[in-house]
Amino acid sequence: QVQLVESGGGLVQAGGSLRLSCAASGRILSIDAMGWYRQAPGKERELVATITSGDSTNYADSVKGRFTISRDNAKNTVYLQMNSLKPEDTAVYYCEAGGVKTRQTMGIMRGNYWGQGTQVTVSS
Numbered sequence: 299q300v301q302l303v304e305s306g307g308g309l310v311q312a313g314g315s316l317r318l319s320c321a322a323s324g325r326i327l328s329i330d331a332m333g334w335y336r337q338a339p340g341k342e343r344e345l346v347a348t349i350t351s352g353d354s355t356n357y358a359d360s361v362k363g364r365f366t367i368s369r370d371n372a373k374n375t376v377y378l379q380m381n382s383l384k385p386e387d388t389a390v391y392y393c394e395a396g397g398v399k400t401r402q403t404m405g406i407m408r409g410n411y412w413g414q415g416t417q418v419t420v421s422s
Contacts, residue, residue: 300324300400300411304393307416314420315381320393320413322374327406330397332369332376336389336418343392347378361387383420390415 306318322329333348347357347367355367366379376393393413400407 300326300395300398300409302393302395302411302413304391304413304416307391307418309419309421310383312383312385312420312422314383315379316383316418318378318380318391318393318416318418320376320395322395322398322411325401326374327399327401328397329371329374329395329399332396333394334367334376334378335392335394336387337392337415338386338389341389346391349376380418383418385420385422387418388420389418391418 301323302320304318304320306316308316310316331348331350334346335343336346337343345358346361347365349355349367349369351371364382369376392415396410398409398411
């Protein structure tokens with residue numbers, strides 16, 4: 299199976315920076331898109347940013363100009379550089395890998411996978 303492991307979360311003061319990483323492992327042949335989502339207490343999970351295998355990116359309006367998503371296809375890893383953090387960025391951040399092709403005993407499989415989440419807390 300495919301596992302996504304996130305790292306880099308923590309506590310930071312407003313205006314500070316954090317860099318999240320998410321590494322996918324398993325019998326992976328390719329990954330179409332990777333992205334970051336977040337969920338604050340009492341709120342629904344929302345998209346933060348996505349990036350395709352061709353490096354096309356998409357950002358939520360609330361993070362444009364402050365966050366940058368990037369990926370290393372050779373390492374099946376996606377990053378989220380978060381600058382000028384605000385208290386409203388506080389949430390659990392989840393990594394998603396979409397269109398993941400893996401080699402299984404029954405052939406090539408395709409699926410979507412989520413990481414376990416990493417907490418980001420921004421103090422005012």
